[in-house]
Amino acid sequence: MYAGQSVSVVLTEQGIAELVLDTSDAAVNVLNAHLQDELGQALAALGTSDQVRGLLISSAKAAFVLGADITEFTALFDHDAAEIARWAGKVHGLYNAIENLPYPTLSLVNGMALGGGMELALATDFRVADSDAKLGLPEVTLGICPGWGGTVRLSRLIGAEAALGWMMSGKPNKASVALEQGAVDAVVPVDELKAKGRELLLAAINGEQDYLARRQAKQAALPAGDETAAAMAALRTTLGKGLDPRYPAAGAILETVTTAMTEPFDKALALEARCFGQLASGSVAHSLVGLFLNDQFLKKKTRNWAKQGQPVTQAAVLGAGIMGGGIAYQSALNGTPIRMKDITQQALDLGMATASSILDRSISKGKMTEAGKEAVLANITPQLSYEGFVDTGYVVEAVVERIDVKKSVLAETEQKVADTAILASNTSTISIDLLAAALQRPDQFCGMHFFNPVHAMQLVEVIRGSQTSDATVATTVAYAAAMGKTPIVVHDCPGFLVNRVLFPYFNGFNRLLMDGVDFERIDQVMEEFGWPMGPAYLADVIGLDTMVHADKVLEDGFPERMSHDDRPIIETLLAGGALGQKNGVGFYEYGKDEHGKRYKRRSAQVSAILEDRVSRVMEVTDAEIIERMMIPMCMETVRCLEEGIVDSAVEGDMGLILGLGFPRFRGGALRYIDSMGAAAFAEKVRAHAECGPLYRLTPGMEERAATGKRFY
CATH class of the missing domain: 3.90.226.10 (2-enoyl-CoA Hydratase; Chain A, domain 1)
Incomplete structure (x- = not known):
């Protein structure tokens, strides 16, 4: 018919x-x-x-x-x-x-x-x-x-x-x-x-x-x-x-x-x-449809990379802390057996406890059975030696975030694995090229940056050093995908993509604090903007020690933009012993009241620090708070795209969505610029030029403003 x-x-x-x-x-x-x-x-x-x-x-x-x-x-x-x-x-x-x-x-x-x-x-x-x-x-x-x-x-x-x-x-x-x-x-x-x-x-x-x-x-x-x-x-x-x-x-x-x-x-x-x-x-539909198409783009790119890679049938992770245990869990859950090595039994016990607790939560929600839990844990082999590493094709280093320790561990591990094995570092900030200098086969080395908590965060940054081979990138992408993650390939630079973009945001936060804007108000405004938590709360969740370490890496890497006019309040808090949620004291205090109910309240310590260090009080509107927080992040994302740290606007935006919780209804930093128009965004940047180099347009962004060219 x-x-x-x-x-x-x-x-x-x-x-x-x-x-x-x-x-x-x-x-x-x-x-x-x-x-x-x-x-x-x-x-x-x-x-x-x-x-x-x-x-x-x-x-x-x-x-x-x-x-x-x-x-x-x-x-x-x-x-x-x-x-x-x-x-x-x-x-x-x-x-x-x-x-x-x-x-x-x-x-x-x-x-x-x-x-x-x-x-x-x-x-x-x-x-x-x-x-x-x-x-x-x-x-x-x-x-x-x-x-x-x-x-x-x-x-x-x-x-x-x-x-x-x-x-x-x-x-x-x-x-x-x-x-x-x-x-x-x-x-x-x-x-x-x-x-x-x-x-x-x-x-x-x-x-x-x-x-x-x-x-x-x-x-x-x-x-x-x-x-x-x-x-x-x-x-x-x-x-x-x-x-x-x-x-x-x-x-x-x-x-x-x-x-x-x-x-x-x-x-x-x-x-x-x-x-x-x-x-x-409306703008929300534009953003959410854009995210759907971005996700399809990433899936296609992942498939193309994975076709060139080798399947990982036996993996290992070095370091059995929270991150190492999370990586071991994720690999084992998705069917890739993994060895988990550390130098103390106590650390191995912590790694296994991390994996076990995640599985217990899945059981409590009806998503996992006891038999399923045992099968996953059986895929993790905790060990104090390099036994079996010669038969391990992929090793993820997840030890403490210190370049000397990482270089030593990586160099030692390279001698224990087959010549064909790939090594990766779960570093959040340290240059892959600097770490590769300790290796004899730098072409078989890359970054594989998981986000904490590993089981909950979808993004994995696959960081390509200057000597990393296509085959290494391809196998790493394939392994990340097999673990149920979304890999995004980025090129090596201080902070890579996500942390490089995040810390200008915190730089803007510190400038607001020093201008007398209360951190609770900033948190409220940014949460209303769409972030899952404001910057002060986020710093506490990440850990103030981790924040200060990463901030110094970015400051050293990009001193012309990311240095501070005033010592960050976070550094003063850390010097006073505050770690954020790790020890219950940061911008907020965390604990349980007499009824066992959890609380989060303003820290007396930070109030005293602010009273001592802040000498000026500026009148700032909510809109200005948003602009001063978002402009550094957006402009650093623009720079990452222009410098080739990411290959496309899609990968830049999806890194922020998946790695930072950027408001989905806004579609990412570059789509956010598109939504207001390049010329309007450029006008806002120029209006805050006195805030420093993070509030400067690149020549490429100047051209977009003049021509109306979009990222999408």
Whole structure:
């Protein structure tokens, strides 16, 4: 009946038109513009035949449909809200055409039906899913709402409260949950999917199932009145609690669904399209869609590197502290056996305890069994000697952050491993080239910087020294990916990417402190900006000793920019014995009250230091606090890109997102600059020039400001 590149339709002897989705040149089905066009053509072909008695929609891929083609969103979202809403309305027309066919329709959901794919399935009268299928409407994670009828059809099919649970969380649901709630009509093993679908569709064709009644129920509004109004108001109150206004999609979905429940079907669709347009044209959606595409870019780059590398079948970690234990856990959890070496049994016990405690937390959450824990721990071999290192292909050094100790340990280890083994240092600041000077095979050495806590932080910086080979980088990237991490390759410099960018931010923090701005106010302003914690709290979490050490490395590496006009307050705190959360005293004091409840309160020690050292008090607005904190970080990220420390804006921004917790809804430092425009950003930088060299534009940034050139 119809044969396109991505859609085909054949008519069976029973009068069932079988429409198969098979996106050309792709491993999965996505509802891109081409597939939508072909779907429309297929429906037109169906309309010319009087032999069709029913429509069966299925997928030739391992999954039904994974949603819209998000790569098409970038250009679409540059239009205004009204134009984007009109675009959504066109797809409404396509799905309405399926829903209004003069015979029953059914979707076979295999694998996954997400976003626009789920909405396509909702447009048919019946849905049969395989028992392993996942179904969902994840649009909220992109800062938008379902835009192809999902807010209307699902809420009328399973009720507003259940549907809002799908849409406001964005999490996919198991087929069994979808069946229980009424989103699908049957769940069967995958090998029975087609037979069950045909059986149900034939029953509808033969009048045994009233498909028109189901269609009408799916389109019917709730009766208007006090009872419905009260129910919708209750949902808005209950589900609206705790929503973050910086991520407006969830609240907009809640408002749209509860408002539309009493509206006629066509008006409800119009409300959805309007909501979609308003969200899609906003900065949050731009940032979150950008992050999705950035993540896909990184995954592709990781795959390309990994193809060139060798799989790591036996690893080792030197140093069994918190970091070493975390690295050992991560490797063992993901199936790569690892030796954990230290010089004391006490350290080995701490490393094993670190891994064990992480596993115990997973057990308490129902994510791990005792047997699973034992299997992971069995993959870790704690040892005091180099026994077995000759058969170990990859060794991560994670000893104390001192260049002399690291060089000594690395040089010694190089003599204990095979000539083909790769050595890596989990250093956070020390130059890879300086460490490589102690080695005979510097081409087989790189940095592999994990972030603390290792099990929770997604980023691994793979630091390439001037002599590091492509093969070493490739194998390191492959190992990091096998450990479930996101590797980003950066070139060697003091602080690499993440710490090099972070400490100008703290430099700005110290300048504000010395200008008399209270640290609790700075924390509050930066948390409202979107950071998970303000700079004072973050310094306490990192540890003031670690902060001071890293700050000195950056100051020595970039003295022209990162030196201090005033001795950092953090140094004074450290000199007084404060370590932050490590010993319960930093900018804040940490402990438990008489009832055992944890507290965090202003430190008396820091108050005394500030009173003694701060002699000036400047009037600074909240906006100026943000500018003075963010400009140094943003400009240092620009420098890292211009100097080739990172290869792309994507890697610069994703390093900050994954390694520092940069506000996701702002998309990273470079996208943040793009969002306000290069010229506007440059004007803010110039306005703070008196704050020092960190508040200076590079020639490249001056050019961007003059020409309006974007990073994306």
